[in-house]
Amino acid sequence: MSGTQGQAPVPGAGDGTRVVRAGLPEPVKYEPTLPGPVFAAHYHLPGEPTGAYTYGRDENPTWTHLERAIGGLEAPGESDVETLVFASGMAAISSVLFSQLRSGDAVVLPSDGYQALPLVRGQLEAYGIEVRTAPTGGDAQLRVLDGARLLWIETPSNPGLDVCDVRRLVEEAHARGALVAVDNTLATPLGQRPLELGADFSVASGTKQLTGHGDVLLGYVTGRDPEAMAAVRRWRKIVGAIPGPMEAWLAHRSLATLQLRVERQNATALAVAEALQDWPEDLAVRYPGLPKDPSHAVAAGQMRRFGCVVSFTLPTRTRAEHFLEELRLVDDATSFGGVRSTAERRGRWGGDDVPEGFIRMSVGAEDTEDLVADVLRALEASAR
Secondary structure, three states: OOOOOEOOOOOOOOHHHHHHHOOOEOOOOOOOOOOOOOOOOEOOOOOOOOOOOOEOOOOOHHHHHHHHHHHHHHOOOOOOOEEEEEOOHHHHHHHHHHHHOOOOOEEEEEOOOOOOHHHHHHHHHHOOOEEEEEOOHHHHHHHHOOOOOEEEEEOOOOOOOOOOOHHHHHHHHHHOOOEEEEEOOOOOOOOOOOOOOOOOEEEEEOOOOOOOOOOOOOEEEEEOOHHHHHHHHHHHHHHOOOOOHHHHHHHHHHHOOHHHHHHHHHHHHHHHHHHHHOOOOOOOOEOOOOOOOOOHHHHHHHOOOOOOEEEEEOOOHHHHHHHHHHOOOOEEOOOOOOOOOEEEEHHHHOOOOOOOOEEEEEOOOOOHHHHHHHHHHHHHHHOO
């Protein structure tokens, strides 16, 4: 991990203990437990530049604490893991793709992944990189893997919530000489640890549930291979895709409540999914934690928690919009993972292959009974 030494991991620590202590420096008398953000474009640097901090685009002590914290969650107890933080999730995604691929290479992307991936595809192809796509479900990406340099996995997929077998895809990809990156945004490190499943990179948008308050844009990349991570670091330096110190500090502060938020949000998400599944209409509910979900068996084999996002489909665009208008505890907003529940008709953006009435709902930290009641009331009102 980058930067200066921090507190040693707590042996046998559970998730709650781990997130509260993650990335904190060794205690110093009269110093704060979590130091405040360091605002510096440059540092005192007499003589040869041999220290950790030389210039603000390269390193920052506030990033160091956060990078150590995230690395300790993605790969607990592993000292050979490095994490780099970025200005956004897309900055992190781009850093892996554009640092690892060259003209003439091939990359496999999910056809049902995050809606910005088609924009990335256009840029990759402009650089002479072949882009192949296949759906997440059924491990379909294996069918187009031969000869690829990199396999990009998004599981659960956003917004459809399909799941693929990460261990299987990693084994097949490595056997064919391909690197594997997993977008771990929806699961978070408390739900899934891609490096433990064999992946080369775990990449995520920290904007979502990791920080959980809807007030920070952030991304990160975690990996083991020093050469591959050096290329990611070089890309960050070249494009300057760095987070501000305040954003990094806010993200680290928010990590302390991650386990509390995840436990409440995931439990309520399951309750919402069950209520939707029991609704008289067939709403095509998707949530990996539902035993009847097509992805449940695979998800249960690799995920420790199933996330805070539930998707379902109402018959028409009008019905979906009426449903959203009737909600009282759920904001009509994009993104997901925040403590305040949000939902949106995903088709309004035009980038996802979903029906007009498709709803992506992010379950917040409200009381479970209140949120379920609000969703059911809005469903009933929208049907009139």
